[in-house]
Amino acid sequence: MEKEMKLTEAQQAEVEKQLDYLQRGVVEIVPEADFRKKIEKSVVTGKPLKIKLGMDPSAPDVHIGHTVPLHKLRQFQELGHEIQMLIGDFTGRIGDPTGKSETRKQLTDEEVKRNAETYVEQYGKVLDMDKVTIYYNSEWLKPLQFEDVVKLAANMTVARMLERDDFEKRYKSGQPISVHEFFYPLMQGYDSVALDTDIEVGGTDQKFNLLMGRTLQDAYGKEKQVAMTLPLIEGLDGERKMSKSLNNYIGIDEDPNEIFGKSMSIPDELMIKYYKLATDLPMEEIEKLEADLKEGRVHPRDAKMNLGARFVEMYHSKEAADEAKNYFQTVFQKRALPTDIPETKWEGDSAIWIVDLLVELKMLSSKGEARRMIQNGGVKINEEKVEDVQLQVDMKEDLILQVGKRKFMKVTK
Amino acid sequence: MEKEMKLTEAQQAEVEKQLDYLQRGVVEIVPEADFRKKIEKSVVTGKPLKIKLGMDPSAPDVHIGHTVPLHKLRQFQELGHEIQMLIGDFTGRIGDPTGKSETRKQLTDEEVKRNAETYVEQYGKVLDMDKVTIYYNSEWLKPLQFEDVVKLAANMTVARMLERDDFEKRYKSGQPISVHEFFYPLMQGYDSVALDTDIEVGGTDQKFNLLMGRTLQDAYGKEKQVAMTLPLIEGLDGERKMSKSLNNYIGIDEDPNEIFGKSMSIPDELMIKYYKLATDLPMEEIEKLEADLKEGRVHPRDAKMNLGARFVEMYHSKEAADEAKNYFQTVFQKRALPTDIPETKWEGDSAIWIVDLLVELKMLSSKGEARRMIQNGGVKINEEKVEDVQLQVDMKEDLILQVGKRKFMKVTK
Numbered sequence: 001m002e003k004e005m006k007l008t009e010a011q012q013a014e015v016e017k018q019l020d021y022l023q024r025g026v027v028e029i030v031p032e033a034d035f036r037k038k039i040e041k042s043v044v045t046g047k048p049l050k051i052k053l054g055m056d057p058s059a060p061d062v063h064i065g066h067t068v069p070l071h072k073l074r075q076f077q078e079l080g081h082e083i084q085m086l087i088g089d090f091t092g093r094i095g096d097p098t099g100k101s102e103t104r105k106q107l108t109d110e111e112v113k114r115n116a117e118t119y120v121e122q123y124g125k126v127l128d129m130d131k132v133t134i135y136y137n138s139e140w141l142k143p144l145q146f147e148d149v150v151k152l153a154a155n156m157t158v159a160r161m162l163e164r165d166d167f168e169k170r171y172k173s174g175q176p177i178s179v180h181e182f183f184y185p186l187m188q189g190y191d192s193v194a195l196d197t198d199i200e201v202g203g204t205d206q207k208f209n210l211l212m213g214r215t216l217q218d219a220y221g222k223e224k225q226v227a228m229t230l231p232l233i234e235g236l237d238g239e240r241k242m243s244k245s246l247n248n249y250i251g252i253d254e255d256p257n258e259i260f261g262k263s264m265s266i267p268d269e270l271m272i273k274y275y276k277l278a279t280d281l282p283m284e285e286i287e288k289l290e291a292d293l294k295e296g297r298v299h300p301r302d303a304k305m306n307l308g309a310r311f312v313e314m315y316h317s318k319e320a321a322d323e324a325k326n327y328f329q330t331v332f333q334k335r336a337l338p339t340d341i342p343e344t345k346w347e348g349d350s351a352i353w354i355v356d357l358l359v360e361l362k363m364l365s366s367k368g369e370a371r372r373m374i375q376n377g378g379v380k381i382n383e384e385k386v387e388d389v390q391l392q393v394d395m396k397e398d399l400i401l402q403v404g405k406r407k408f409m410k411v412t413k
Numbered sequence: 414m415e416k417e418m419k420l421t422e423a424q425q426a427e428v429e430k431q432l433d434y435l436q437r438g439v440v441e442i443v444p445e446a447d448f449r450k451k452i453e454k455s456v457v458t459g460k461p462l463k464i465k466l467g468m469d470p471s472a473p474d475v476h477i478g479h480t481v482p483l484h485k486l487r488q489f490q491e492l493g494h495e496i497q498m499l500i501g502d503f504t505g506r507i508g509d510p511t512g513k514s515e516t517r518k519q520l521t522d523e524e525v526k527r528n529a530e531t532y533v534e535q536y537g538k539v540l541d542m543d544k545v546t547i548y549y550n551s552e553w554l555k556p557l558q559f560e561d562v563v564k565l566a567a568n569m570t571v572a573r574m575l576e577r578d579d580f581e582k583r584y585k586s587g588q589p590i591s592v593h594e595f596f597y598p599l600m601q602g603y604d605s606v607a608l609d610t611d612i613e614v615g616g617t618d619q620k621f622n623l624l625m626g627r628t629l630q631d632a633y634g635k636e637k638q639v640a641m642t643l644p645l646i647e648g649l650d651g652e653r654k655m656s657k658s659l660n661n662y663i664g665i666d667e668d669p670n671e672i673f674g675k676s677m678s679i680p681d682e683l684m685i686k687y688y689k690l691a692t693d694l695p696m697e698e699i700e701k702l703e704a705d706l707k708e709g710r711v712h713p714r715d716a717k718m719n720l721g722a723r724f725v726e727m728y729h730s731k732e733a734a735d736e737a738k739n740y741f742q743t744v745f746q747k748r749a750l751p752t753d754i755p756e757t758k759w760e761g762d763s764a765i766w767i768v769d770l771l772v773e774l775k776m777l778s779s780k781g782e783a784r785r786m787i788q789n790g791g792v793k794i795n796e797e798k799v800e801d802v803q804l805q806v807d808m809k810e811d812l813i814l815q816v817g818k819r820k821f822m823k824v825t826k
Contacts, residue, residue: 090559144559146503153593158571159584161592171572179574179599180566182592 005040014043018079024283025072025276027204030211030227038198038226042081049198051076052225054086054188054209057115062122063249064311065233065242068277069201070126072230076199083132084195085123087116090138091187122252125315140194141187152186155219156212161185164208185209189216197225204229205241233277238267252315259315260324261406263308264332268300271307279310331406341408346395354379354391361411363403378404418453427456431492437696438485438689440617443624443640451611451639455494462611464489465497465638467601467622470505470528475535476662477724478646478655481690482614483539485643489612496545497608498536500529503551504600535665538728553607554600565599568632569625574598577621598622602629610638617642618654646690651680665728672728673737674819676721677745681713684720692723744819754821759808767792767804774824776816791817 007015018039029035042049053069073083092112120134144152161182162171170177185208192200192213200210210227217224232241235248242249250262266274272293275286292298305325312321331338344361352360358370358379371389373379379386380402381393393399398412420428431452442448455462466482486496505525533547557565574595575584583590598621605613605626613623623640630637645654648661655662663675679687685706688699705711718738725734744751757774765773771783771792784802786792792799793815794806806812814822 141559146554146557146562149559149562150593150596153596154591156592157589158575158580158592158595159587159589162571167571174572176570176572178567179569179571179595180563182571182595183563183566186592 005037005044007040007044011040011043015039018043021075021079022072024075025230027229027231028207028227030207030214030229034224035199035226035228048080048082049076050082050084050196052084052086052192052195052197052200052213054088054091054191054200054202055116055119056088057092057112057119061244061251061253062119063242063244063251064274064278065235065249067126067252068230068233069203070123071278071280072201072228074127074280077128077131083127084197085120085127085132085134086191086195087119087134087136088188088191089113089116089136090141091184092116125252135191135195137187137191137194141190149183152190152216153182155216156182156186158182165205185212186216189213192225193217193220193222196222198223199226199228201228201230203232205232231273231277233273234270236262236265236267238270250311252311256312256316256320256324257327257406259312260305260308260321260328263311264301264304264328266304266307268304271300271304274307279307279314281310338408341400341410343410343412346411346413348395350395351392352395354381354386354393355389357393358401358403361401361409363401363407363409373403418450418457420453420457424453424456428452431456434488434492435485437488438643440642440644441620441640443620443627443642447637448612448639448641461493461495462489463495463497463609465499465605465608465610465613465626467499467501467504467604467613467615468529468532469501470525470532474657474664474666475532476655476657476664477687477691478648478662480539480665481643481646482616483536484691484693485614485641487540487693490541490544496540497610498533498540498545498547499604499608500532500547500549501601501604502526502529502549503554504597505529538665548604548608550600550604550607554603562596565603565629566595568629569595569599571595578618598625599629602626605638606630606633606635609635611636612639612641614641614643616645618645644686644690646686647683649675649678649680651683663724665724669725669729669733669737670740670819672725673718673721673734673741676724677714677717677741679717679720681717684713684717687720692720692727694723751821754813754823756823756825759824759826761808763808764805765808767794767799767806768802770806771814771816774814774822776814776820776822786816 015036019036022039023029038049041047051073053073077083089112092115116136120129123129123132162168164185167177167181188209189212191197193216197213197217200213202210207227207229210225210229214224214227234240235242235246236250237246237248240246240248244251250259252259254262272286272290275281275289276283289298289303293300293303305328308328309321309325312324327338348360354374355367355370358364358373359367364370364373370379374386374389377385382400383402395411396413398410401409401411428449432449435452436442451462454460464486466486490496502525505528529549533542536542536545575581577598580590580594601622602625604610606629610626610630613626615623620640620642623638623642627637627640647653648655648659649663650659650661653659653661657664663672665672667675685699685703688694688702689696702711702716706713706716718741721741722734722738725737740751761773767787768780768783771777771786772780777783777786783792787799787802790798795813796815808824809826811823811825814824
């Protein structure tokens with residue numbers, strides 16, 4: 001890294017091409033000078049860079065938000081670099097407190113293992129997994145003894161730890177931070193020491209942890225990695241970071257109709273961001289689309305349907321994408337009932353409380369949920385909204401029940 | 414501990430006797446109710462209590478201040494209890510930051526071992542070492558793996574750690590606290606888990622660490638220990654805690670004349686405190702002495718000479734005590750030169766710079782030290798103070814050099 005490199009004109013062009021491609025959509029690269037040097041070195045020597053993405057295996061349901069760094073990794077892959085997929089199976093025993101306001105419960109060995117496998121399977125939908133090396137950090141963290149841990153911890157001060165956003169907030173508001181939570185960034189940093197990582201990718205909320213890798217590599221006499229942060233994508237509410245617990249997410253393992261339907265509820269102003277960060281549509285086409293939308297040459301609804309179809313295609317298939325689009329158009333756009341409503345024969349009482357009925361038919365999973373859904377105006381009988389939570393439903397005639405926008409059931413005598 | 418114990422009258426009397434004896438000179442017992450219960454249980458079952466004293470082996474020169482808890486342990490010994498002397502050989506790799514304003518350097522294995530041996534030897538001068546069990550905490554701390562350390566650390570919050578006096582001060586003043594320093598109290602606490610300690614003894618500055626043992630024993634399903642804190646003894650300056658680095662200490666390994674001489678410089682108002690905390694003179698006699706001093710029946714100088722003689726006897730012998738007393742009286746009280754001044758024959762130049770002379774004769778170890786000693790008026794030639802640092806000494810006649818109060822040398826032609 002130290003000595004100045006002489007590049008041929010062709011090499012220089014390759015470096016600029018890679019820098020241009022890899023910097024797209026990135027929030028920050030720290031430090032930029034080292035990033036350029038690493039790319040130069042790789043181009044000159046022909047040796048791929050090692051790009052790390054770490055995963056905390058405590059939330060196995062991958063959603064569109066999780067795929068943002070994956071698309072960046074895919075770009076690195078296209079340029080011939082090596083992807084290190086780090087499953088934090090050891091770290092998962094603690095749980096990353098990032099952005100959480102309370103101490104998380106520790107996962108069992110079995111949960112960690114199951115979650116890790118799920119990740120690998122789901123991430124394969126974006127990345128070429130044949131070119132990805134998977135690592136489990138228990139390999140080098142588990143054998144560490146107390147003495148090693150002490151040495152590791154000696155490289156960081158309490159004050160710097162408490163500068164981390166979430167720690168700072170919790171400390172200032174008097175919420176407990178358990179001492180063992182300080183290990184999370186130390187472990188993540190040590191992973192980079194063990195893996196000789198060149199570049200670590202993560203969301204903007206990971207910046208502190210990514211820089212920890214740099215600090216620790218330096219302390220252990222290794223070449224320092226570069227931290228690359230990517231935007232956090234807002235969820236369907238258009239406000240908060242997409243997350244399972246906020247129920248504002250699109251899971252990549254969800255049914256085609258669900259993915260498509262949820263995509264249609266992405267706020268208009270976020271659509272282009274989703275295109276940029278969560279699809280592999282070339283940047284030029286996205287820019288053209290952006291201009292077309294602005295000039296009114298493309299209707300936002302159509303652009304969003306294409307986005308939904310693209311998601312379904314990525315995580316299911318082209319056929320599933322077409323079907324989901326048709327289904328959506330039938331049910332919502334033409335405001336007609338879908339043609340494939342499941343039927344069930346009613347053999348119960350001739351009248352039943354609406355709440356009991358919904359639970360009985362398994363359209364909703366609890367009475368509480370059924371009650372809330374009715375109160376929120378989300379339940380219809382024969383296309384008419386149910387206004388009264390206490391309603392006794394007359395079961396002597398056939399009827400069509402609807403829950404939310406996309407769940408139907410025909411009940412026959 | 415839970416159920417109420419029925420004690421006979423004799424047992425009750427024994428309990429009160431022990432409580433009375435053991436509470437003498439103590440600052441705090443936390444919690445007092447548990448202390449009583451433990452004593453009761455021991456009296457009823459005949460099982461001795463386990464009393465722990467931990468030592469950080471980073472300061473091997475034991476001084477009178479260190480002996481305060483030893484005298485308390487000796488009392489426990491007299492009552493038949495079991496002493497656990499814990500050599501923090503593993504902890505010594507970190508160094509206890511208590512009362513220190515900066516991160517301490519880690520000791521090597523060899524340093525830790527040598528220091529630990531020194532401790533054992535020196536402590537034997539106060540305690541009956543045949544009845545003391547010595548433990549090295551590397552035994553149970555060294556084998557701990559990262560996972561165990563994480564579990565250990567999960568029992569304490571960052572906020573509570575930062576409540577510890579010295580951590581709080583350093584954090585607030587922006588001085589760095591290394592994350593690994595948080596391990597010190599955790600290790601000390603875990604020692605009590607490993608040793609099933611009943612009572613841990615320490616200076617008032619150890620209160621946080623002693624209570625950590627209680628917290629961790631509880632977390633690991635053990636009976637909780639009681640914390641017993643003892644006063645910190647002021648050094649010869651009468652103001653700050655006795656410590657080697659402040660040079661206000663009496664080392665128990667120092668020469669008899671040094672111990673005696675230093676004892677004579679203890680401030681009058683602290684004399685009784687030294688008697689109470691650092692000797693084994695019965696409390697009744699100390700109280701009588703205190704009254705005699707107050708009423709003018711005993712001269713403070715005589716009481717102090719007895720104290721000095723007592724220290725020399727404790728750490729050397731009765732004979733050494735008598736000699737030191739005589740020496741002191743000859744040199745200082747009668748203001749005569751001592752009779753046993755060492756002689757050396759001068760074979761150097763006929764004139765020499767005073768600074769060079771003192772270093773040449775090894776009366777002082779460096780020119781800087783010699784210069785300072787002269788500037789402070791601490792050097793005499795033939796009983797006359799040397800006023801001029803640049804003095805050229807005429808070596809053509811015999812002369813008597815004096816450095817400080819107690820170092821003499823006769824230089825002959």
